[in-house]
Amino acid sequence: MKIMVPVRRVPNPDVKVRLKKDGTGIETEGVNFLVNPFDEYAIEEAVRITEKSGGEVFLVSIGGPENEETLRAGLALGAHRAYLVDLGGECYESSGIADILAAVFKQENPDLVILGKQSVDTDNNQAAQMLAAKLGLAQACFAYKVELQDGKAVVQREIDGGLEVKEVELPAVITADLRLNQPRYASLPAIMKAKKKEVKKVTPADLGAEPKNRARVLGLSEPPPRKAGQKVASVDELVDKLVNEAKVL
């Protein structure tokens, strides 16, 4: 089975972002970038499938030359090869990214696409569903468990209030939620091996893609801060404040 896994490069989600003063974006100096955490679950799931039943996993990362680092990190987790789509300084939101991913799909005709349910920087949660719509494929978002059967996948999905079971015909687009698996850590030999794996560098034009942005961010601003709170010394004082000051009990 051939599995396509798009991966995104995101600023370390455990560090609070700083906005540029003019609101055009975030400060990137001194910020380290990682593979989007949900994409690691996607890579792990894809690699496990090929470890069990054969086939290959190829990654796709869209951005600039720096995305090679992201791809090497993904290749060290067991993916076999990768595409780096260099935008030459252009920037696309989810629908433009889906345009490019659709073009890669058409070149490779994978049996399955697995990707993270959302990237933890822009939090859009759009590209996978848009990709499925553009290609006329079924989708199974927020996967908790994926079971492959003959020509189809049975997916338990995380939904409000529990799980939903859905059957999708392959090829399909699946997005990974956080209980899907426990991603492995890259071993040193795997990291060394990843350096030799193929990273094919292409442009959207090479793929025959004509990506476009359908939405635009005009600017970013800081959210209103919460006013400073207070420490209470005891449960008694806490209950007293909640009853008499905050009036929420």
Add this chain to the structure above:
Amino acid sequence: MAILLIAEMREGEVRHATFPAVTAAKQLAELLGTEFDILLLGKGAQAGAERLKDLGAANVLWSEAEAVAEYTAEAHAQAAADLVNEKGYTAVLAAATTTGKDLMPRLAGLLDAGMVSDAIGFEKGDEGIVYLRPMYAGNAIARVVIDTPIHCLTVRETAFDAATPGAGSAAVAEAPVNVDAGGLKAKFVEYQLTKSERPELTEAKVVVSAGRGVKDAEGVKLIEQLADALGAALGASRAVVDEGLLPNDLQVGQTGKIVAPDLYIACGISGAIQHVAGMKDAKVIVAINKDEEAPIFEVADYGLVDDLFKAVPKLIEKVQAARAS
């Protein structure tokens, strides 16, 4: 040039998140100087439509057709896209629930439309409507415009008050749905829902959340007792969900549920950026944590530095006494 709200049903009932989304639809329609319709798909939609007809919509359209009787993104997005094309709606919105997040981007893909996720407000700008939405775990508010003739969006339910009945009566009619059930590449199999007597996390006035500090199932039980004493919903940090101590749909945070209750009590939660993104809009935040350096205290209105295994039983006692008097 009306706009369309896609309401949400499950197992024959209109889901609560629909009501704040109606308020968002009303606000957006007012800004655009137009009216809004509601579409309700699924088993029980005809009866559900009656519940939605006095919320201010011009039309409430429903369908229980076989292809859309159970929710799949494939069938529902196709049915909605057909309707949008037929009626010429210029904007389509849904609540940013797990269903809305699954459905709306697919619909945007079918309509070749731009989309905004998790909108928390709208403004009129030089280039038309400007949508406000959080990014970077809520550490930035983005102002976004959509450049396609049709706008697709999901709206964050905590940012809008639930619509209440009384605003006129909509025309209720069956929606034309011509989706071929046999041609779909996806099939709904079943729900495996968590049964709980507690209120829904995103609807509750009080939420009590468990973090890594609860350690094990015994600790979770203690937090559940506090939740029950307060009639509160139960939430969890990602660490607790990762440990398998509580189910994923109770996870509060950037990639889980966004809540904004009147009172949020964080027990043994350190306050990672991702968690704070899900609860910082609560009116009053209480943090109980034995580590006085924990970042949760930076957002807490009332912080108690104490071992939760000592403080929470006392708190339960106090709450029960207060409730009894």
